[in-house]
Amino acid sequence: MVQIPLWRQKASNRADGVVLWDYHVICVQKKGSGDTPATHLVWDLDSSLAFPCPLATYVLETFCPSFQTFSELRRCFRIVHAPIFLRFFASDRRHMKDSNGNWLRQPPLYQPIVAQDGTVHNLDGYFQIRATDAVTGTGVDVTNAVFTEKLGVVVTENQLEEFFSQIP
Structure with missing residues (x-):
């Protein structure tokens, strides 16, 4: 089974909070309606980030897109x-x-x-x-x-x- 790195996870013993998960479940909520611009919030019970966390921040901090992984870990x-x-x-x-x-x-x-x-x-x-x-x-x-x-x-x-x- 493939495991994928996610950062800022409470289960980690490392300073950067990285954990290898075989699967991970989060909730993404759309907030806002009418004239209010929509915001997407992530609810992740395992994250050390704000709860909830804006989707853009969550992606940047948890998936660390700049960190290069092997193609099989996409x-x-x-x-x-x-x-x-x-x-x-x-x-x-x-x-x-x-x-x-x-x-x-x-x-x-x-x-x-x-x-x-x-x-x-x-x-x-x-x-x-x-x-x-x-x-x-x-x-x-x-x-x-x-x-x-x-x-x-x-x-x-x-x-x-x-x-x-x-x-x-």
């Missing part, structure tokens, strides 16, 4: 609209167990998440992302897919901020 992002995610996501926590079925860490106290359609586990479909899954370009079709597709869309690091700037 970051991609699955964007799923929150109401769609809340209806379809499911996890029975199997990813938290070793090959013998023992817990790797103590599981959360709340019940496992079951999707509205009864699915008990589909986490793999959300975090398995290949660079070839990324959409080409942005626009109405990509935006519509985010609002309708169970797994949303995959964008590259270069498309991330542009994508959110086009959300109506």
Whole structure:
């Protein structure tokens, strides 16, 4: 499994806060309406940055775009609209167990998440992302897919901020 570096993470023991994640979940919120310019805020429970943090600051400080990584470590992002995610996501926590079925860490106290359609586990479909899954370009079709597709869309690091700037 590929691991991607993210900076300014609370789980780090390093001064720069870098951690290698195999997947990471954040929430991006659009704030503003009418004549007020839209601002996009990132809610990341694992970040040492402001909570919430402006998207542009988050990208700069967490992804460190100027830091050159190997091409196989190219970051991609699955964007799923929150109401769609809340209806379809499911996890029975199997990813938290070793090959013998023992817990790797103590599981959360709340019940496992079951999707509205009864699915008990589909986490793999959300975090398995290949660079070839990324959409080409942005626009109405990509935006519509985010609002309708169970797994949303995959964008590259270069498309991330542009994508959110086009959300109506």
